[in-house]
Amino acid sequence: MSGNGGTRSVSVEGLLEDIRTRFRELGRKVVRLMEVCGTHTMSIARAGLRDLLPEGLKLTSGPGCPVCVTSTGYIDAAIDLASRPGITTTTFGDMIRVPGTKGTLEAAKAQGADVRVVYSPMKSLEIAQARPERTVVFLGVGFETTAPATATLIECAAESRTTNLAVLPAHKLIPPALRVIASDPGLRVDGFLLPGHVSVILGTAPYEFLATEFSLPCVITGFEPQDILEAISMLLDRISSGKPEVQNQYRKVVRPEGNPEARRRVMEVFRTADASWRGFGVIPQSGLAVRDEYAQWDAARRFAIRVAPEEPETGCLCGDVLKGKVHPRECPLFGGRCTPASAVGPCMVSSEGACAASFRFERR
Amino acid sequence: MSHGGGGKLARELVVRELLPVLADEALAELGDSAFVEGAEHLAFTTDSFVVKPIFFPGGDIGRLAVCGTVNDLAVAGAQPLYLSLSMILEEGLLVENLRRIVRSVKAAAQEAGVRVVCGDTKVVEHGSADGMYLTTSGIGKLSAGTRLSPRNMRPGDVVLVSGTLGDHSIAVLSAREGIEFRTDVTSDVQPLNDLAQKLLSAAEVRCMRDPTRGGLAGLLNELAESAALSIQLDEKCIPVTDAVRGACDVLGLDPMYAANEGKLVAVVSPETADSALQALKTHPRGHRGATIGRVEKGHPGRVTMRTALGGRRIVDMPVGEQLPRIC
Numbered sequence: 001m002s003g004n005g006g007t008r009s010v011s012v013e014g015l016l017e018d019i020r021t022r023f024r025e026l027g028r029k030v031v032r033l034m035e036v037c038g039t040h041t042m043s044i045a046r047a048g049l050r051d052l053l054p055e056g057l058k059l060t061s062g063p064g065c066p067v068c069v070t071s072t073g074y075i076d077a078a079i080d081l082a083s084r085p086g087i088t089t090t091t092f093g094d095m096i097r098v099p100g101t102k103g104t105l106e107a108a109k110a111q112g113a114d115v116r117v118v119y120s121p122m123k124s125l126e127i128a129q130a131r132p133e134r135t136v137v138f139l140g141v142g143f144e145t146t147a148p149a150t151a152t153l154i155e156c157a158a159e160s161r162t163t164n165l166a167v168l169p170a171h172k173l174i175p176p177a178l179r180v181i182a183s184d185p186g187l188r189v190d191g192f193l194l195p196g197h198v199s200v201i202l203g204t205a206p207y208e209f210l211a212t213e214f215s216l217p218c219v220i221t222g223f224e225p226q227d228i229l230e231a232i233s234m235l236l237d238r239i240s241s242g243k244p245e246v247q248n249q250y251r252k253v254v255r256p257e258g259n260p261e262a263r264r265r266v267m268e269v270f271r272t273a274d275a276s277w278r279g280f281g282v283i284p285q286s287g288l289a290v291r292d293e294y295a296q297w298d299a300a301r302r303f304a305i306r307v308a309p310e311e312p313e314t315g316c317l318c319g320d321v322l323k324g325k326v327h328p329r330e331c332p333l334f335g336g337r338c339t340p341a342s343a344v345g346p347c348m349v350s351s352e353g354a355c356a357a358s359f360r361f362e363r364r
Numbered sequence: 365m366s367h368g369g370g371g372k373l374a375r376e377l378v379v380r381e382l383l384p385v386l387a388d389e390a391l392a393e394l395g396d397s398a399f400v401e402g403a404e405h406l407a408f409t410t411d412s413f414v415v416k417p418i419f420f421p422g423g424d425i426g427r428l429a430v431c432g433t434v435n436d437l438a439v440a441g442a443q444p445l446y447l448s449l450s451m452i453l454e455e456g457l458l459v460e461n462l463r464r465i466v467r468s469v470k471a472a473a474q475e476a477g478v479r480v481v482c483g484d485t486k487v488v489e490h491g492s493a494d495g496m497y498l499t500t501s502g503i504g505k506l507s508a509g510t511r512l513s514p515r516n517m518r519p520g521d522v523v524l525v526s527g528t529l530g531d532h533s534i535a536v537l538s539a540r541e542g543i544e545f546r547t548d549v550t551s552d553v554q555p556l557n558d559l560a561q562k563l564l565s566a567a568e569v570r571c572m573r574d575p576t577r578g579g580l581a582g583l584l585n586e587l588a589e590s591a592a593l594s595i596q597l598d599e600k601c602i603p604v605t606d607a608v609r610g611a612c613d614v615l616g617l618d619p620m621y622a623a624n625e626g627k628l629v630a631v632v633s634p635e636t637a638d639s640a641l642q643a644l645k646t647h648p649r650g651h652r653g654a655t656i657g658r659v660e661k662g663h664p665g666r667v668t669m670r671t672a673l674g675g676r677r678i679v680d681m682p683v684g685e686q687l688p689r690i691c
Contacts, residue, residue: 012673012674045677046671046677047671047672047673047675047677048669048670048671048673048674048675048676048677049673049675050675051675051676052673052674052675093616119615225671225672225673340680340683341683359680360678360680361677361678361680362677362678
């Protein structure tokens with residue numbers, strides 16, 4: 001991994017000037033950069049960043065929203081489980097409005113299902129210990145950032161022999177999805193803004209293949225608009241030099257080696273497995289499944305849950321949106337049948353979804 | 365507690381716990397209706413309060429119930445006169461907590477200069493009412509000719525806010541069980557009738573609102589829609605404390621959509637915008653007031669914002685409750 005990039009300016013005006021100059025010097029009509037992090041999606045839209053970039057410099061959203069790429073089958077299974085008597089379901093807030101084929105967790109809650117939003121997975125353990133007559137099921141959704149917390153939850157449940165707790169896992173890994181995008185001849189991406197928080201866990205090594213195998217420069221990026229602008233400037237510089245590298249703009253927080261202890265903990269409890277991504281289908285070794293030693297805390301095995309792998313036909317283009325092939329506004333349902341108030345696909349409902357970001361902040 | 369049954373025990377609760385504290389001659393009659401002096405032009409409003417938890421940094425449900433209704437009258441341009449107070453109490457509520465709330469109601473009423481003249485008490489089974497639900501209705505006096513409304517808004521009008529956003533939401537969230545973060549933020553719950561009256565005398569006010577549920581964004585979208593005009597905001601001018609901004613960042617919330625209980629938003633004529641701002645800033649309840657945007661013609665119902673970075677974004681209507689993000 002190389003250094004911090006050549007830009008010296010720190011003011012927004014300075015960064016924008018660097019970007020304009022570098023883009024002009026590149027002499028290309030279009031340069032397409034992809035971000036793969038829901039927080040980046042929102043930060044860009046909220047700051048109105050696209051307005052400030054030169055015409056032809058495109059920022060697209062990839063599969064950065066963990067809720068968006070959670071399969072319909074998983075959501076249906078979660079709702080089924082949540083609706084069973086004696087079950088208390090705990091989940092991060094984003095999941096409760098995501099539609100499956102038969103409604104949402106929010107609707108199930110209104111019908112009497114005990115669904116609770118938690119900020120930390122560990123709250124699930126607290127609830128399980130306080131209410132031994134209930135079985136608490138935590139919906140383990142998220143990328144590498146949240147997997148360590150879920151792993152810790154299972155470890156603590158095992159250590160304390162708390163048996164009325166289980167996790168329905170749907171954690172996913174970003175690098176395999178990046179490989180799919182980079183390999184797709186239909187997608188012309190010239191560089192990636194890499195997710196800041198996922199990289200806190202992973203460090204830089206898992207992304208090297210993008211530079212070495214696919215000649216794509218990438219920059220691990222922070223979340224302030226200035227961070228994103230700096231990263232864009234760095235990417236343009238690498239594109240122009242013809243020497244793609246993985247760089248770290250988020251040095252304050254991301255170490256090159258990442259967080260090995262967090263990774264170790266995750267692999268104690270989970271093993272990698274094939275996983276179904278909405279819009280992508282099955283990506284090999286891109287998800288986490290609970291190891292046999294912890295089977296008792298795996299809701300999938302405990303409740304014999306079968307997650308339907310097929311994605312239903314809805315007419316929504318979430319899949320193509322998630323691959324960055326199509327802009328949200330190009331989906332025929334956008335703004336009409338599909339709005340944040342009544343969404344067809346999770347990209348519109350999730351606070352990090354590309355469609356929600358476009359609808360909320362960029363609608364003309 | 366069978367005090368809500370309407371019999372001897374109910375009267376006991378009212379006489380022992382409520383009357384001495386609320387101390388009002390109309391209330392003390394304990395008639396089925398209160399007799400009060402009226403006015404020619406009246407404003408009338410009602411609101412229910414179900415905040416959880418009932419005690420939070422900077423306030424409680426009692427203070428909230430008084431200020432919420434007083435402020436609804438205040439932003440209509442009315443001078444609040446009388447409140448009713450309905451209490452639904454959860455069986456098992458500690459009497460000491462009831463007393464604290466009633467004392468708080470009285471203190472807030474005195475601060476606002478209103479009288480609580482009638483009320484009702486019911487007790488429901490344990491497990492309902494989250495401790496306590498309150499409903500207040502309020503009557504206020506309007507001066508002749510005062511008809512504040514978004515329909516008075518014109519292109520070029522100036523939008524002001526009386527202080528910082530998001531304090532109440534963050535204060536309540538920080539007290540809610542299950543959300544462990546420490547903050548010094550306290551609720552901004554306070555009566556605004558005095559401030560509103562000052563603003564009305566200092567400027568030509570088209571309309572006023574208080575940004576409660578749905579926050580500033582919800583309110584402005586409603587105004588723009590009712591006026592069939594658009595509103596353009598300047599993000600750099602919108603006052604939010606660092607503590608609230610930090611807490612919102614951590615929780616994945618947006619201060620534009622957070623509830624406030626001690627702030628008002630006013631739309632005034634451009635000629636009187638400066639005196640409006642002065643009126644706010646020289647009043648203790650409006651000292652962090654700011655001009656935040658303008659009304660424009662075209663794109664009816666749309667609210668846009670020039671971001672701190674110089675870009676542009678839409679400020680949309682909120683959809684349901686704000687959901688903190690997943691990662």
